[in-house]
Amino acid sequence: MKAHGKVLKYGDNVDTDVIIPARYLNSFDAKELASHAMVDIDPTFVERVEVGDIMVAGKNFGCGSSREHAPLALKTAGVSCVIAKSFARIFYRNSINIGFAILECEAAVDDIDEGNQVEIDFDTGTIYNKTKNKEYHAQPFPDFLQKMIQVNGLVNYVNEKKGK
Amino acid sequence: MSMTMTQKILADHAGLKEVVAGQLIEAKLDVVMANDITGPMALPIFKQMADKVFDKDKVVLVPDHFTPNKDIKSAENAKAIQDFSREQGLTYHMVQGKCGVEHAILPERGIVVAGECIIGADSHTCSYGALGAFGTGVGTTDIATGMATGELWFKVPSAIKFVLKNKPQKYVSGKDIILHIIGQIGVDGALYKSMEFVGDGIQYLTMDDRFTICNMAIEAGAKNGIFPVDEQTIAYIEEHSKKEYKIYEADEDAIYDEVIEIDLSQIVPTVAFPHLPGNAHTMDEINQLEKIYINQVVIGSCTNGRMTDLRKAAAILKGKTVHPEVRVMVVPATQKIFVQCIQEGLAEIFVEAGCAFNTPSCGPCMGGHMGVMAKGEKCVSTSNRNFVGRMGDTESLIYLASPETAAASAIAGYIADPRKVEE
Ligand code: SF4
Numbered sequence: 001m002k003a004h005g006k007v008l009k010y011g012d013n014v015d016t017d018v019i020i021p022a023r024y025l026n027s028f029d030a031k032e033l034a035s036h037a038m039v040d041i042d043p044t045f046v047e048r049v050e051v052g053d054i055m056v057a058g059k060n061f062g063c064g065s066s067r068e069h070a071p072l073a074l075k076t077a078g079v080s081c082v083i084a085k086s087f088a089r090i091f092y093r094n095s096i097n098i099g100f101a102i103l104e105c106e107a108a109v110d111d112i113d114e115g116n117q118v119e120i121d122f123d124t125g126t127i128y129n130k131t132k133n134k135e136y137h138a139q140p141f142p143d144f145l146q147k148m149i150q151v152n153g154l155v156n157y158v159n160e161k162k163g164k
Numbered sequence: 165m166s167m168t169m170t171q172k173i174l175a176d177h178a179g180l181k182e183v184v185a186g187q188l189i190e191a192k193l194d195v196v197m198a199n200d201i202t203g204p205m206a207l208p209i210f211k212q213m214a215d216k217v218f219d220k221d222k223v224v225l226v227p228d229h230f231t232p233n234k235d236i237k238s239a240e241n242a243k244a245i246q247d248f249s250r251e252q253g254l255t256y257h258m259v260q261g262k263c264g265v266e267h268a269i270l271p272e273r274g275i276v277v278a279g280e281c282i283i284g285a286d287s288h289t290c291s292y293g294a295l296g297a298f299g300t301g302v303g304t305t306d307i308a309t310g311m312a313t314g315e316l317w318f319k320v321p322s323a324i325k326f327v328l329k330n331k332p333q334k335y336v337s338g339k340d341i342i343l344h345i346i347g348q349i350g351v352d353g354a355l356y357k358s359m360e361f362v363g364d365g366i367q368y369l370t371m372d373d374r375f376t377i378c379n380m381a382i383e384a385g386a387k388n389g390i391f392p393v394d395e396q397t398i399a400y401i402e403e404h405s406k407k408e409y410k411i412y413e414a415d416e417d418a419i420y421d422e423v424i425e426i427d428l429s430q431i432v433p434t435v436a437f438p439h440l441p442g443n444a445h446t447m448d449e450i451n452q453l454e455k456i457y458i459n460q461v462v463i464g465s466c467t468n469g470r471m472t473d474l475r476k477a478a479a480i481l482k483g484k485t486v487h488p489e490v491r492v493m494v495v496p497a498t499q500k501i502f503v504q505c506i507q508e509g510l511a512e513i514f515v516e517a518g519c520a521f522n523t524p525s526c527g528p529c530m531g532g533h534m535g536v537m538a539k540g541e542k543c544v545s546t547s548n549r550n551f552v553g554r555m556g557d558t559e560s561l562i563y564l565a566s567p568e569t570a571a572a573s574a575i576a577g578y579i580a581d582p583r584k585v586e587e
Contacts, residue, residue, distance in 0.1 A: 013351060013440065017551045022530045026230065026237035028205040040558050060352040060385060064551055065287050065530070068205065068304035089356050089387055090287055094303030144188050144317070154305050155212050158313060162213075 001122040001150065003080035003101065005052035008045065009114040012058035016070040016091065019062065025069060033069050034076035051078035054120070056112050058084065062091025071095040071102075081120055083127060083138070085109050096145055099152035103127065105138035112136075122149070168323040169390055169414040170358040173298040176412075177281040185322035185419075193222065194280035196310040199266055200227040200238070202285030202303075203245040209308035218314035221255045224275060226266040229526045233260075234533040264498025264524040267291040267379060267466035272498055274405025278393045279412055283310050288466050288548065290381045294374035295401065296393035296411065301382060321387045323358035324349075325420040328365030330429035335582045337476065338373030339468055339546065339566035342380040343434040345426060347444025355385035357421065360414065362392060365428040371400045372472040379467045380548050383441035433582055435544075436564040439552050447569070447581045455578040456563070460543040461486070462555075463570050464495030464522075465529040468546035471501050473567040478510040480571035480585055481517040487577030492519035493535045495527045519574070531555045544573040 018040045020033055027033065038045035055074065061084035062070060071094050074082065081101040095102045101122055108127045112118060116131040125140035141149065148157045165182055167175060175183040177191035196217075198206055203225045210217075217223040225245040230238035242260070249257050256275055263269045267288050270276045278296035282289060285307035292299030302316070310316050326345065346353070359381045361374075369377070374391050381389030391397070393411045401409055433447040450456070463469070463477050474496060486492045494514045496502040502524055505511045514521045528535030529547040537543055537556030543563065545555065550562035565573070568582035575585065 015551050017549075017554055021553055022532065025201050026235065026241065040553050060355065063351060063385065064549065067201070068285075086352065086355060088352075088385060090301050090303060090382075093306060097303055097305035097309075142188065154309055154317075155209055158213055158309055 001101070003052065003054065003120040005050065005054050005080055005118065007054050007056050007112055007114060007116045007118055008049065009112065010041070010055065010057040013060045013063055014041070014057050015064035016062055016067050017064050019070040020067065020073045025067065028069065030072050030076040033073040037073040037077045046077065049077050049079065052080045053078060054118050055079050055082045056109055057082065058109060059086045061087050063088035068094040068098065071098055071100045075100045083108050096148055097154040099149050101149060103138040105136050108136035108138065166415050166417040166419055168358060168418045168420065169360055169392065169412050170298055170323060170388060171320055172412045172414070173279060173281060174318060174320055183320045185320055187320045188317060189320060190315050190317050191281050193283055193310050193314050193316060195222055195224065195270070195276055195282040196307060197224045197226065197266060197270065197282070197284035197289065198245070198307045199225070199229055199286055200231060200242045200245055201229050202307060204241040205304045206285060206308040206311065207244060207248055209305055210311050213308065214312035217252050217254070217311050220253050222314065223252070223254055223311050224256045224258065224270065225249045225254065226258045226263055226269060227260050228263070228265045229530065230532050231260040231525055232523065262499055264501070265466045265469060265526055268470060268497035268501070271295060271375070272404060272500060274407060277401050277405050277407045277409035278397060279410030283307065283316060287382045288379050290386065290388045291375050291379040291466060293378035293381065293388050293390035294371060296391060296397055298388055298390065300388045321356055321358045322421045323360050324354055325423045326359060326361045327363040327423060327425045328361055329363050329425060329427050330365055331368045332428040332431060335433055335568050336431050337566050337568065338369060338376035340431055340434045341426070341428060342377045343436050343441070343444050343564065344431050346380065346384045346442045347434065347436070349384055351383060351440050351442040352385040354381065357386055359384065359386045359389040361389065366391060367394070368428065370472055371396055372470040375470065376467055380441065383548055433566060433569050435569060435579060436550055438550050438561040438563065441548065441550060441564060447583070450579055451581055456542065457578045458490060458544055458573060459541040460535060460537060461490060461492040461570050461574040462495070462528050462535055462543060462545040462547060463567055464493065464497060464527065465547035466497060467548040468567050469495055469497030469501070471504055473546065474501065474505055474510055477567040477571040478513045480568055480582060481519070481574065482513050484517055484575050486518040486574040490574055490577050492574045493522055493528055494519045495522045495534070496524055498524050528555055544570045544579060546570050
């Protein structure tokens with residue numbers, strides 16, 4: 001599995017209330033959610049994001065409420081992967097469960113700048129910054145989780161297990 | 165064996181003798197809970213996997229976030245879970261007016277007890293750790309899977325041990341203690357970990373204090389918070405539940421990432437300033453600052469909307485009136501607490517003081533309704549989050565505090581020290 005795109009960069013503690021504000025939660029239509037993604041900290045996000053783009057952020061990304069709307073909004077908006085120093089645990093689970101790729105890598109976060117072109121190889125955890133010609137290494141997911149992302153989430157994983 | 169209390173519960177639910185931190189396991193679930201925001205989203209996912217829930221005694225859907233329905237979309241969401249709950253014949257059928265905020269109603273109705281493995285599609289599911297259970301917040305797909313299969317994957321957490329010592333002072337409660345702790349370790353200080361609370365100090369903490377403390381474990385990034393089971397826990401469970409419960413204890417040689425001692429007698433009333441729950445300031449510091457004038461006070465939520473919380477707030481408000489420029493919302497966390505407030509005369513105290521006394525709901529806690537703030541407004545709230553825009557406009561500000569500090573502030577019109585009210 002690979003991803004490639006330009007980088008949109010944010011700081012520490014990006015919480016789910018800003019990824020998708022509570023006032024939009026009475027809908028769970030993925031496209032509608034995506035149209036409000038990040039609006040409270042970056043009103044231009046929705047216009048700027050292109051399919052494949054990579055979000056880079058500091059520590060504790062996705063903290064706050066358990067809303068799966070958050071990774072779903074980012075995935076549907078076109079984001080192919082979030083690279084952060086660390087993730088809040090429920091956001092981490094939710095992302096894997098919906099087959100949305102996330103990686104933890106401090107070195108990459110410190111070095112990558114807004115707008116850089118970045119390539120990711122999920123099998124090895126290699127992050128390549130084309131703009132700066134630099135490489136960083138994240139922990140690849142353990143097998144169990146790789147499998148879940150490969151089958152595009154937990155639902156398919158459960159159904160495969162049941163032979164449904 | 166050398167397992168923490170949480171690890172022991174997880175090992176048992178995974179059918180394993182032993183687990184270690186970092187291990188991926190699949191564990192059996194005792195309770196699976198969702199609400200009117202996360203539930204409706206889970207139903208279509210659930211239907212991709214099953215037609216019937218794995219056990220109708222163990223799945224609970226609680227309408228609390230946008231109830232009483234605030235608009236048509238919310239009404240549809242509440243209806244979706246009510247219909248599903250009825251069609252599936254769920255044992256605990258929750259309907260607004262007969263339930264309350266999820267994390268208050270589950271313990272109150274005896275649906276969750278010690279030793280259980282509980283997931284909720286809500287981050288504050290960690291509250292049930294107060295009962296000596298493993299409770300953790302998960303996402304919608306997790307919940308759908310839990311409802312369908314009764315099992316879920318977990319990464320076994322490591323733990324930080326908090327040794328609580330000595331007796332807290334008057335006007336210091338669970339809220340001040342947890343705000344103090346998050347202020348000390350930071351909002352990611354326990355990321356992915358368990359927070360295990362032990363020590364001689366816990367005997368001075370009521371069950372409601374323990375619920376408050378475990379409720380906010382997630383605000384330090386924790387997977388769960390947990391208290392050992394003592395006489396108080398057993399008395400609470402036996403009063404509220406007929407379910408069998410199991411007592412787990414951490415092994416003596418359990419391995420902790422860190423052991424942190426907290427002297428409860430040294431803690432003073434504490435307030436978390438915007439925009440992070442870890443932005444803690446003591447009342448002693450606040451008293452030195454210029455007065456922070458406020459527009460609104462919220463007393464309620466799954467953090468501090470329980471009976472002892474409301475009694476403490478009422479004790480301060482009794483015979484007083486709230487500041488003429490301040491709006492105060494008192495929101496009991498469950499219908500039973502609401503009724504008890506009426507019976508004990510608390511409702512009258514609140515209303516006569518000039519508070520709105522509202523029906524059980526999450527209400528303003530997440531800016532849904534019943535107390536949304538305008539640009540530039542400030543609120544003292546007994547809830548658990550003060551993120552940007554959490555309670556309304558992105559330029560409104562939330563200060564998290566105990567019920568006593570909130571009540572004292574309601575009277576003063578600025579963030580005020582509950583210890584000084586009698587002066
Ligand atoms: S009261 Fe607030 S924190 Fe608690 S469940 Fe409701 S919205 Fe969430």
